[in-house]
Amino acid sequence: MFRLNPLIRPIPCLLAAVASAALLAACSGDVPTKPGNPVAAAQPGGPLQRDTLVIATLQDAKDMLYLVSQSTIDGAINEMTDFAPMDADFNCKIAYQPQLAASWQFSDDGKSITVHLRDDITWEDGQPVTADDYKYTYDLAADPAVASPRLTMLAHMVPNARPKVIDPHTVEFDFQDAYDRTTMLSHIGLPLVPKHILDVPGFDKASLRGHVINSSAPLSNGPWHVVSWDKNAKIVLEPNPKFTGPKSFIPKLKRVIFKVIPEYETRLLELENGSVDLMDQVQVADADKLAAEHPEIQLKRRGWRTMDNVLWNNIDPDDYKAKRAALTAAGKTGEKPSDLKPNRIFGDRAVRRALASAIDVDKLIKDLLTSQATGEVYGRPAIGTITPSLCGAHNDNVKRFAFDPASTISQLKDLGWTDTNGDGWLDKDGQPMRFTMITNSGNARRQKAAVIIQANLKAIGVDMQIEQLETNTFFDRLRARDFDAALSGWSAGLLIDPGQFWAPNSEFNFTSYHNDHVDDLIAQGMSQPDYDQAKPIWQDLQQTIYDDQPYAFLYWMDEIVAVNNRFQNTAIDISSSYRKLYQWSVPVDKVKYQQ
Amino acid sequence: MIPYILRKLLLALPLLWGVLTLTFFLIELAPGDASDAFINPDMAPETAALVREKWGLDRPVGERYLLELSTMARGDFGRSLTQERPVMALIAETLPNTLQLSAVTLLTAQLVGLSVGILKALRQHSRLDAALSVASLALYSLPAFWLALMLQLIFSLHWNLLPATGMTDPVTYDYLGAFGQIEDRFAHLLLPGVGMGMAGAAADARLMRSSMLEVIRQDYIRTAWAKGLSGWRVIGKHALRNALLPVITVLGLNLPVLFSGSVLVEYAFGWPGMGRLIVTAIEQQDTPVILGCFFVYTLLVVLGNLLADVGYALVDPRIRLA
Numbered sequence: 001m002f003r004l005n006p007l008i009r010p011i012p013c014l015l016a017a018v019a020s021a022a023l024l025a026a027c028s029g030d031v032p033t034k035p036g037n038p039v040a041a042a043q044p045g046g047p048l049q050r051d052t053l054v055i056a057t058l059q060d061a062k063d064m065l066y067l068v069s070q071s072t073i074d075g076a077i078n079e080m081t082d083f084a085p086m087d088a089d090f091n092c093k094i095a096y097q098p099q100l101a102a103s104w105q106f107s108d109d110g111k112s113i114t115v116h117l118r119d120d121i122t123w124e125d126g127q128p129v130t131a132d133d134y135k136y137t138y139d140l141a142a143d144p145a146v147a148s149p150r151l152t153m154l155a156h157m158v159p160n161a162r163p164k165v166i167d168p169h170t171v172e173f174d175f176q177d178a179y180d181r182t183t184m185l186s187h188i189g190l191p192l193v194p195k196h197i198l199d200v201p202g203f204d205k206a207s208l209r210g211h212v213i214n215s216s217a218p219l220s221n222g223p224w225h226v227v228s229w230d231k232n233a234k235i236v237l238e239p240n241p242k243f244t245g246p247k248s249f250i251p252k253l254k255r256v257i258f259k260v261i262p263e264y265e266t267r268l269l270e271l272e273n274g275s276v277d278l279m280d281q282v283q284v285a286d287a288d289k290l291a292a293e294h295p296e297i298q299l300k301r302r303g304w305r306t307m308d309n310v311l312w313n314n315i316d317p318d319d320y321k322a323k324r325a326a327l328t329a330a331g332k333t334g335e336k337p338s339d340l341k342p343n344r345i346f347g348d349r350a351v352r353r354a355l356a357s358a359i360d361v362d363k364l365i366k367d368l369l370t371s372q373a374t375g376e377v378y379g380r381p382a383i384g385t386i387t388p389s390l391c392g393a394h395n396d397n398v399k400r401f402a403f404d405p406a407s408t409i410s411q412l413k414d415l416g417w418t419d420t421n422g423d424g425w426l427d428k429d430g431q432p433m434r435f436t437m438i439t440n441s442g443n444a445r446r447q448k449a450a451v452i453i454q455a456n457l458k459a460i461g462v463d464m465q466i467e468q469l470e471t472n473t474f475f476d477r478l479r480a481r482d483f484d485a486a487l488s489g490w491s492a493g494l495l496i497d498p499g500q501f502w503a504p505n506s507e508f509n510f511t512s513y514h515n516d517h518v519d520d521l522i523a524q525g526m527s528q529p530d531y532d533q534a535k536p537i538w539q540d541l542q543q544t545i546y547d548d549q550p551y552a553f554l555y556w557m558d559e560i561v562a563v564n565n566r567f568q569n570t571a572i573d574i575s576s577s578y579r580k581l582y583q584w585s586v587p588v589d590k591v592k593y594q595q
Numbered sequence: 596m597i598p599y600i601l602r603k604l605l606l607a608l609p610l611l612w613g614v615l616t617l618t619f620f621l622i623e624l625a626p627g628d629a630s631d632a633f634i635n636p637d638m639a640p641e642t643a644a645l646v647r648e649k650w651g652l653d654r655p656v657g658e659r660y661l662l663e664l665s666t667m668a669r670g671d672f673g674r675s676l677t678q679e680r681p682v683m684a685l686i687a688e689t690l691p692n693t694l695q696l697s698a699v700t701l702l703t704a705q706l707v708g709l710s711v712g713i714l715k716a717l718r719q720h721s722r723l724d725a726a727l728s729v730a731s732l733a734l735y736s737l738p739a740f741w742l743a744l745m746l747q748l749i750f751s752l753h754w755n756l757l758p759a760t761g762m763t764d765p766v767t768y769d770y771l772g773a774f775g776q777i778e779d780r781f782a783h784l785l786l787p788g789v790g791m792g793m794a795g796a797a798a799d800a801r802l803m804r805s806s807m808l809e810v811i812r813q814d815y816i817r818t819a820w821a822k823g824l825s826g827w828r829v830i831g832k833h834a835l836r837n838a839l840l841p842v843i844t845v846l847g848l849n850l851p852v853l854f855s856g857s858v859l860v861e862y863a864f865g866w867p868g869m870g871r872l873i874v875t876a877i878e879q880q881d882t883p884v885i886l887g888c889f890f891v892y893t894l895l896v897v898l899g900n901l902l903a904d905v906g907y908a909l910v911d912p913r914i915r916l917a
Contacts (some may be wrong), residue, residue, distance in 0.1 A: 144648075147646045149637075208676075208679070210674065230867060233765075263863055270759055391692060470626075475631065506636070529767050593766050
């Protein structure tokens, strides 16, 4: 335990006072809501369980039901406590494996899926998991009173068959149309809620998030269960002794603790002093330090999931604003403004293409995403919004515009942009090429990137100012199309849906980019039942969009996860930093915590 | 004294109304609302609209303001938008932790600050006085957040003496005996409570020094020395009581700083108190939780000032509260 620092010995009365506070607190509160056994019992025939994994997390969990959960930490705990219908493996693409669903069949027309559930899975309270739970889960997801963030999963389903209960362990989902089968499977994969707990008199669906099984004591049917949850402090999970699923899912660790540490520097410090075993989103500079000073910590790469880009607004923001106001005044709030004026600078595709050669993406990667000590590179140039981790679907053959400022100057000159008045800035029709690029504050990487891009553009006579905005304000400006240029980013999904970013009616098509060929490709790609059949369509889409340059595509970032190397079988991948924790183990001679 | 206290409490009502009104409209002025968390490419566009309707965010501002005020007037803080749980329950989970931390910080600041201040006054112009002045000025000037990180770096990383964050050890606490649990909590209180209290002590020490210097030059103190009283009786009994008067006034004024400062300290030390609750609520624009927390903070400040007034009267027999 700790030793008292001699510096504080001269103030015994103070220590006594602090001790009194500690005594009161120790005697009064923070009793675990569901105390677990001091030594987690191994299930009969299951593996020996030893040691504890302490994960540092930026924020507390909020929702234990996947139906309403939103944060990464919620998702990690959901995966541990829910024996979901399917398990998603990632190897170049998502592939679903049976879990609670023992098997499934698509109908001949591809518009129905029949799912056969295992009959041996029970909730923690001993009640069986049945098809009624499955149906009730989707009924809740569809209920407007719940306002589930999973509503999009139901969009293609036939309302009275989402799903139909065939027998206690069989359901059938009917869809209005057939589309990518992996995406369809993802849509029927909601982890279940216990109907016997929720569907009782007095249950208010509008308060589902406040229900005890969501907000404090979740009911598990998976390999782990929550034994205590001290809000904003820690969540403790142990192997679920009532888990009735396959033995291969029985955890090999005795305990997993999510410790809430909001401040990045403090999370890093606790990783270094050994108080926590796993920390994600490690910055490149800190990865250097960890590699040099902490041989007990291994660094893992998660894959290309997040990216930064410069968004060039294709339309005139003032025109958009005026037409939006006119629609609102006419009570047509749901309608989108049309026939918009192109942006003075970026409405011209040729200008956007010329500017692509003015931004030194390789320098951005070298300065921002490369280890100064080891030369390890944690970034790669981006050519679109489909992650390079989706091998085959990502178009590796797109030829990037080379960094060539002289070429940009020449192209812009051909387009009429020259320095006619000798003030050092390009102009056309008396208007200088001057604009503001907005970005969000509090992101050191983007702030540095913005400065490098500003210098790149200044070198060719383009006057770009940088404006940092509070995150909500920044997001509001993007949604209102109230910008000329913006430095922003996306976290890419592993199921391909480019319509989110490029369809004309998407709220997230912030640049108001529109190309009929792209719209056709999106429609074609999304209706392909097979991932491999859709690949050439997605490749064509990426080339087309890259040619149009609605964004100056910058870089993908490889997220770094630091984990203590006493853990084995750590399945850290692009889908999660805490994948399949039931597989993680510690060799007997490396166990740190005996309790 | 009781009518005075009741009058003070009644006067707090308009203050509470003012704070809640100002807070509500400041939240309204901020861009976006609690439904923004439901606007992302992975969610159906109608989800945010459903959430806005369900949480009443689509109603006019005036209507929502009156609704919030009437909820408060009924003594109920309403329900959190994002968690759909009673705000009272959320505050009840976190307030004791904040009070525990604030109490230790306050106690440390007072005990150390007063002791050092007296010592500096009695050894005026000595090397000790100069050294303590430099130290207290340095502590007083350091930003709390930076100081917190330095304390963690020194005591937790380099010397590995004390835990850096949290209220208890996440792994071992549940398996410790009663004494072990007290020891564990004590260890976790040292950095945020005592460490940050030391920073507060710097200001108190400077105030106490000047106040004590003024008092010990008074005639009645000279008389006490002339009577041959012991140093302890002269300083501890005659001088201290009068020198404490300005300190008590400042203590009352400092309580708001203590509670608002806890927001930063709780964040830095991962302390699960009300400061963290309010930061999260502000990030999520969860209006009922923000208003509930500000209500409690305001009430604590009013009570703190009241305690200072009462303490003032107790220390100075010339003052009668009426």
